Amino acid sequence: MKALVSLGASTLDRIAALGRATAILTGALFAKPTPMKSFPLVLKQIYVVGVQSLLIILVSGLFIGMVMALQAYTVLVSYGAEDSLGPMVALSLLRELGPVVTALLFAGRAGSALTAEIGLMKATEQLSSLEMMAIDPLRRVIAPRFWAGVISMPLLAIIFSTVGILGGHAVGVDWLGVDSGSYWSIMQATVEFNQDVVNGIIKSLVFAFVVTWIAVFKGYDAVPTSEGISKATTQTVVHSSLAILGLDFVLTALMFGTY
Amino acid sequence: MNDLVTIDNLHFSRGDRTIYEGISLNIPKGKTVAVMGPSGIGKTTLLRLIGGQLKPDSGDILFKGQSIPSMSRTSLYKARRQMSMLFQSGALFTDMSVFDNVAFPLREHTNLSESLIRLMVLMKLQSVGLRGAADLMPSELSGGMARRAALARAIALDPELILYDEPFAGQDPISMGVLVKLIKELNDALNLTSVVVTHDVTEVMSIADYVYILADKHIIGSGTPQEIKQSESELVQQFLHGQADGPVPFHFPANTLEDELLLTGGTK
Amino acid sequence: MNNRKVELFVGLFVALAIASMLVLAMKVADKGIAGNGETYNLHAKFDNIGGLKVRSAIKVGGVTVGRITNITLDADEFTPVVTLTISKEYDSFPETSSVSILTSGLLGEQYIGLQPGFSFDDESGILQDGDFIEDTKSALVLEDLIGQFLFSKSED
Numbered sequence: 001m002k003a004l005v006s007l008g009a010s011t012l013d014r015i016a017a018l019g020r021a022t023a024i025l026t027g028a029l030f031a032k033p034t035p036m037k038s039f040p041l042v043l044k045q046i047y048v049v050g051v052q053s054l055l056i057i058l059v060s061g062l063f064i065g066m067v068m069a070l071q072a073y074t075v076l077v078s079y080g081a082e083d084s085l086g087p088m089v090a091l092s093l094l095r096e097l098g099p100v101v102t103a104l105l106f107a108g109r110a111g112s113a114l115t116a117e118i119g120l121m122k123a124t125e126q127l128s129s130l131e132m133m134a135i136d137p138l139r140r141v142i143a144p145r146f147w148a149g150v151i152s153m154p155l156l157a158i159i160f161s162t163v164g165i166l167g168g169h170a171v172g173v174d175w176l177g178v179d180s181g182s183y184w185s186i187m188q189a190t191v192e193f194n195q196d197v198v199n200g201i202i203k204s205l206v207f208a209f210v211v212t213w214i215a216v217f218k219g220y221d222a223v224p225t226s227e228g229i230s231k232a233t234t235q236t237v238v239h240s241s242l243a244i245l246g247l248d249f250v251l252t253a254l255m256f257g258t259y
Numbered sequence: 260m261n262d263l264v265t266i267d268n269l270h271f272s273r274g275d276r277t278i279y280e281g282i283s284l285n286i287p288k289g290k291t292v293a294v295m296g297p298s299g300i301g302k303t304t305l306l307r308l309i310g311g312q313l314k315p316d317s318g319d320i321l322f323k324g325q326s327i328p329s330m331s332r333t334s335l336y337k338a339r340r341q342m343s344m345l346f347q348s349g350a351l352f353t354d355m356s357v358f359d360n361v362a363f364p365l366r367e368h369t370n371l372s373e374s375l376i377r378l379m380v381l382m383k384l385q386s387v388g389l390r391g392a393a394d395l396m397p398s399e400l401s402g403g404m405a406r407r408a409a410l411a412r413a414i415a416l417d418p419e420l421i422l423y424d425e426p427f428a429g430q431d432p433i434s435m436g437v438l439v440k441l442i443k444e445l446n447d448a449l450n451l452t453s454v455v456v457t458h459d460v461t462e463v464m465s466i467a468d469y470v471y472i473l474a475d476k477h478i479i480g481s482g483t484p485q486e487i488k489q490s491e492s493e494l495v496q497q498f499l500h501g502q503a504d505g506p507v508p509f510h511f512p513a514n515t516l517e518d519e520l521l522l523t524g525g526t527k
Numbered sequence: 528m529n530n531r532k533v534e535l536f537v538g539l540f541v542a543l544a545i546a547s548m549l550v551l552a553m554k555v556a557d558k559g560i561a562g563n564g565e566t567y568n569l570h571a572k573f574d575n576i577g578g579l580k581v582r583s584a585i586k587v588g589g590v591t592v593g594r595i596t597n598i599t600l601d602a603d604e605f606t607p608v609v610t611l612t613i614s615k616e617y618d619s620f621p622e623t624s625s626v627s628i629l630t631s632g633l634l635g636e637q638y639i640g641l642q643p644g645f646s647f648d649d650e651s652g653i654l655q656d657g658d659f660i661e662d663t664k665s666a667l668v669l670e671d672l673i674g675q676f677l678f679s680k681s682e683d
Contacts, residue, residue: 047537050537050540051536051539054540155541155544158544158551159544163547165550197556
C-alpha cells in the first residue's frame with residue numbers, strides 16, 4: 001500500500017515536472033523576440049556550447065573513425081570485401097555514430113555545464129534579480145542557451161562524421177592499404193545524400209532539441225543548493241543519454257527501418 | 260496617496276508552514292522603513308511578495324494603489340521597473356564586469372546611446388565609490404564592494420522603491436558603516452523609498468524612519484525607532500538587546516530532556 | 528573587444544561545419560545523381576524483380592544514370608511495375624531500349640541495366656516521361672536456376 005502511494009506520488013511529480021519543463025520551453029521559444037539584442041547573446045552561447053565543444057568532437061570523431069576502420073577491415077578482409085570499408089565507415093558515422101556520439105558528448109560537455117551555470121545563477125539569486133529588474137529570465141537566459149544548443153549540435157555532428165570518415169581513410173587507405181579510389185567511389189555509390197546525410201542531420205536536430213531542453217530545464221528547476229545543483233547536473237547527463245538512445249531507436253526505425 | 264506600498268491583512272504559507280497570519284503595514288513615500296525580526300521568520304519572503312515573485316494566499320499588496328498579486332504579467336513587469344531589489348548576495352551577473360552589470364538594466368530597458376550609458380554608469384558607480392573598480396569582475400570584489408556594486412545597479416534606472424534584503428549581513432564594521440551611509444544618502448538624495456529587511460538592530464535604528472518588528476507570523480511592534488526602544492513588549496526588548504532566552508526560547512521545541520534520555524535508554 | 532573574439536571563433540566554427548557539409552555532399556555522397564537535379568520517370572513491367580529495391584541503381588554500360596524510386600504491383604496483371612527515375616541529362620533513349628535486372632558480382636546488390644536500342648530516325652521515337660519500356664528481362668533467381676538445372680539433369 002505504501003509502495004503504491006509513493007509510486008503514485010512520484011508519477012505525479014514526474015508529470016508535474018514535465019509540465020514545468022513545457023512551460024519553460026514555451027516561455028523561451030515564444031518569448032518576445034528582440035533580434036538586435038538577442039543575436040549577440042545567441043552568438044556568445046554558440047561560442048560557449050559549440051566552439052568550446054569542438055576539440056572533444058574533433059578528437060573523438062577522428063578516433064572513432066579510425067577504430068571503426070580497423071575493426072571493420074579485419075572482418076571485411078576475410079570475405080575479400082575490404083573495398084566496402086568506405087561505405088561501412090561512412091554509413092555508420094552518418095546514420096548512427098555521428099548524431100548519437102555527438103549528442104552524448106554534447107550532453108556531457110555542454111549540457112552539464114549549462115545546467116550547472118543556470119543552477120548556480122538561480123542559487124546566487126541572479127535569476128530572481130533579473131525578474132526584479134523586469135527582465136524575463138526565460139528570454140534573457142534560457143532562450144539564447146536553448147537556441148545555441150539547437151544550432152550547435154547538428155553542426156558538431158556534421159563535423160564529427162566528416163572527421164570520422166577522414167580518420168577511416170587514414171587507417172584504411174594509408175595504413176591498411178585499401179585502394180583510395182575504391183574507398184571513395186564505393187562510398188559515393190552507396191551513400192545517398194537525402195537518405196543518409198540529411199536523415200543524420202535530422203536525428204541530430206532532434207537530439208539537440210531534447211538534450212538542450214533537458215539541460216536548461218534541470219538547471220532552471222534545480223534546488224538552489226550545492227547538493228541540488230550537483231544532482232541536477234548528474235540528472236542532465238543521465239536523462240539526456242537515456243533520451244538520446246531511446247529516441248535514436250525510434251528515429252532509426254522511422255527513417256531506415258522500412259526497407 | 261501618501262503610502263507607496265500598503266500591505267493589507269496578508270496571509271502566506273509555504274507548504275504546510277504558515278509564514279504570515281494577517282500582517283498589515285504601510286510604507287510611506289520617501290521614507291526608510293525597516294522590517295526586523297529573528298532569522299527564518301520570512302523577512303525575505305515579504306520582499307518577494309512586494310516584488311510580485313510570490314503570490315499571497317489572501318490579503319492584498321498595493322503598490323502606488325495598484326494590487327500587485329492581481330496584476331497581469333505585463334503590468335507587473337511595468338511596476339517592477341519602478342522598484343528594485345538589492346539581494347543578500349548582491350546577485351551580480353558573474354559573467355560580466357562591474358561596469359556591464361550596472362549598465363545592464365540601462366541596456367535592456369532603454370535605447371540610450373553607448374556613450375550616454377557610459378556616463379550614467381560612471382555616475383552611479385561614483386555615488387557608491389566604485390568608479391575605480393568598473394573593469395573588475397564580480398569575483399574580484401570583496402563582499403562589501405559587491406553589495407555596493409549591486410546597489411549601483413539597483414539605482415541605475417532611478418527606481419522609486421528599493422528593497423534591501425539583509426544589506427548588512429556578514430559585513431565587517433567598516434563596510435557596514437559605508438552601506439548604512441549609502442542607504443541613507445541615496446534615500447535622501449534621490450528621494451527614494453527604502454524598505455530594509457534586517458536583523459542588525461543598531462545599524463538600522465540609526466537610519467530608519469519607521470520600524471516594524473516581525474515575529475511568529477505577526478507584527479509584534481511598530482513605530483519610530485524611539486518608540487520601539489521604549490516598547491514594553493518583552494519580545495521586542497529581547498530582540499533589541501539580543502538576550503538568549505525570553506519569549507523566544509533558547510531551546511527548539513522538544514520533549515523534556517528527562518523523557519528523551521529515558522526513552523532512548525529504554526529502547527536499548 | 529571580447530565580442531570580436533567570440534564572433535571570430537563562431538564564424539570559424541560555422542565555416543568548418545559548412546566545409547564538412549560540402550565534403551559530405553561532394554566527396555561522400557556524390558550528390559550528382561538522383562539528388563535535386565532534374566529527372567524524368569520511365570516505367571517497366573517485369574515478371575519477377577528478385578531482390579531489386581527502391582533506390583537501386585540504373586546503369587547504362589556501368590554508368591549510373593538514375594535510381595529506382597517506386598516499386599508497385601499491377602493490380603490486374605499481378606506483375607511488378609518499377610518506376611525508373613533517370614537524370615534529365617540522359618533523355619534520349621530510343622523506344623527500342625531494353626532493361627534487365629542484373630546482379631553486381633555473385634552476391635552483390637541488384638541493379639537495372641538499361642540497354643539502349645537502335646534508333647531509326649523516322650519510325651521510332653524517344654522515351655518520354657511516363658513511358659513504359661516494353662522489352663524487359665526479369666531477374667535471375669538463383670533457386671529457379673538451380674531448380675531448372677536439376678530438372679534438366681534428371682530428364683537426361
